[in-house]
Amino acid sequence: MVRLRHAVWSALRLLVVASGLLGARACLADAGVPKEMVSGEELAVLKAVVPAICDASCEIRESTLLGTPVDPAEFLGSGTNAPPESMVADYRRRSAKQLKIPDGAFSAVRRKPYFPPNEKGRSCQLSRPGIDAEGRRAMVIVKLVESLPKDVISEGKCVLLQMRDGAWVVERTVRAWPPMLGH
Numbered sequence: 318m319v320r321l322r323h324a325v326w327s328a329l330r331l332l333v334v335a336s337g338l339l340g341a342r343a344c345l346a347d348a349g350v351p352k353e354m355v356s357g358e359e360l361a362v363l364k365a366v367v368p369a370i371c372d373a374s375c376e377i378r379e380s381t382l383l384g385t386p387v388d389p390a391e392f393l394g395s396g397t398n399a400p401p402e403s404m405v406a407d408y409r410r411r412s413a414k415q416l417k418i419p420d421g422a423f424s425a426v427r428r429k430p431y432f433p434p435n436e437k438g439r440s441c442q443l444s445r446p447g448i449d450a451e452g453r454r455a456m457v458i459v460k461l462v463e464s465l466p467k468d469v470i471s472e473g474k475c476v477l478l479q480m481r482d483g484a485w486v487v488e489r490t491v492r493a494w495p496p497m498l499g500h
Contacts (some may be wrong), residue, residue, distance in 0.1 A: 351380055355416045355445065362446040362455045365485035366476045367423045370459050371441050377423055378442035383415040385444055385458050387475065387493065400456050400477060401449050408447020408456055416445060438464045446478075453480045458493050472496040 355363060371377065387405055399405075444458040455478040463470045473493030478485045 351415045351417045353414075353416050354419050355381060355422075356419075358448065358452075359411070359416075359446050360419070360422060362448070362457060362478060362485050363418070363443050364422065365478055365487060366443060366457045366459065369487040369490065370461070370474060370476060371423075375439045375441050375461075377418065378440055379418055380442075381416050381418065382412060382442050382444040382458060382460055384409075384412050385460065385473070385493070387456075387458065400447070400475075401454065404447045404449040404454055404456055406447070407449070408444065408458075411445040411447060412458075414445075418443070437466060440464070454478065454488075455480075455485060469499055470496055471499075 367377065387408065440462045442460045442462070446455045446457045448455045457476045457478070459474045459476060461472050461474065472495060474490050475493040476490050477488045479488045480486075
């Protein structure tokens with residue numbers, strides 16, 4: 318009788334743990350990609366950035382970067398003036414919320430949410446843009462990832478854009494952070 322009771326309790330514990338893991342997995346899978354889409358002026362800025370940064374071998378992540386810090390020392394170290402504070406403040410405000418990049422937004426660049434482990438490939442993840450108070454200049458942080466078998470190298474670029482004749486044009490690109498192993 319004691320053995321039977323122990324077996325029943327073990328089976329119940331196993332069911333509870335398994336259902337908890339499945340529920341957690343479903344929540345995590347659903348929470349991984351935001352539902353709200355990048356649109357309007359933000360999408361127009363990102364469409365100007367992609368051809369300047371990503372080539373045909375680079376795959377765009379399906380959601381924007383979340384809260385990547387901007388280091389003004391990187392701008393000064395590259396001989397570039399730091400962006401206006403209004404643009405950096407707008408970038409920080411927007412990048413606090415992750416958005417999904419619409420399918421087909423960049424027709425010339427493939428899309429992939431992540432690289433499977435131990436697969437070689439290149440991807441980039443774009444931040445939401447910071448736009449200055451006048452709506453004439455913008456900045457986007459780009460995380461470039463080179464996935465190698467058994468390792469990952471990432472680096473950050475800050476793309477500065479300017480509105481010219483009604484279209485966003487890349488003005489220059491500076492380093493946001495140096496290449497580093499991992500993440």
